[in-house]
Amino acid sequence: MAKQSAGILLYRKTTKGLEFFLVHPGGPYFRNKDLGWWTVPKGELLPDELPLDAAIREFEEETGYRPEGKFIELQPIVQKGGKEVFCWAVAGDLDAKRITCNTFDLEWPPKSGKTVAFDEVDKAGWFCMEESEKHINEMQFAFIKELNALLS
Numbered sequence: 001m002a003k004q005s006a007g008i009l010l011y012r013k014t015t016k017g018l019e020f021f022l023v024h025p026g027g028p029y030f031r032n033k034d035l036g037w038w039t040v041p042k043g044e045l046l047p048d049e050l051p052l053d054a055a056i057r058e059f060e061e062e063t064g065y066r067p068e069g070k071f072i073e074l075q076p077i078v079q080k081g082g083k084e085v086f087c088w089a090v091a092g093d094l095d096a097k098r099i100t101c102n103t104f105d106l107e108w109p110p111k112s113g114k115t116v117a118f119d120e121v122d123k124a125g126w127f128c129m130e131e132s133e134k135h136i137n138e139m140q141f142a143f144i145k146e147l148n149a150l151l152s
Contacts, residue, residue: 007042
């Protein structure tokens with residue numbers, strides 16, 4: 001069975017229009033990758049975990065913020081690697097410069113025998129529709145387009 005992830009697309013309405021909250025993955029493999037590598041905060045489901053519960057848990061683990069409100073279920077997507085991603089949108093606001101996240105351990109440099117802790121997310125930001133299309137994983141842009149259509 002293909003891996004499954006669940007995430008939250010946080011959005012806010014501003015005087016300039018809708019903005020979407022995206023995160024950049026932490027760790028050495030993403031250090032020099034920017035456009036096309038940002039994502040909705042998401043993660044893999046635990047055994048017997050409901051996708052929405054996983055999405056809320058992962059958002060909080062990656063940002064320190066627990067989203068609440070009316071969750072809008074969006075159509076799942078399948079990323080290029082075959083992973084199915086479930087996503088819900090919810091209105092909210094947080095300071096992207098003040099996120100806190102879990103860490104993960106990785107042997108770094110490879111084959112060095114040294115284990116280093118890296119942040120799951122190294123930065124976050126709010127993006128308008130046009131900017132989000134440049135930054136987000138191209139398959140995940142479907143979430144933003146769907147939400148934009150639902151809220152227009």
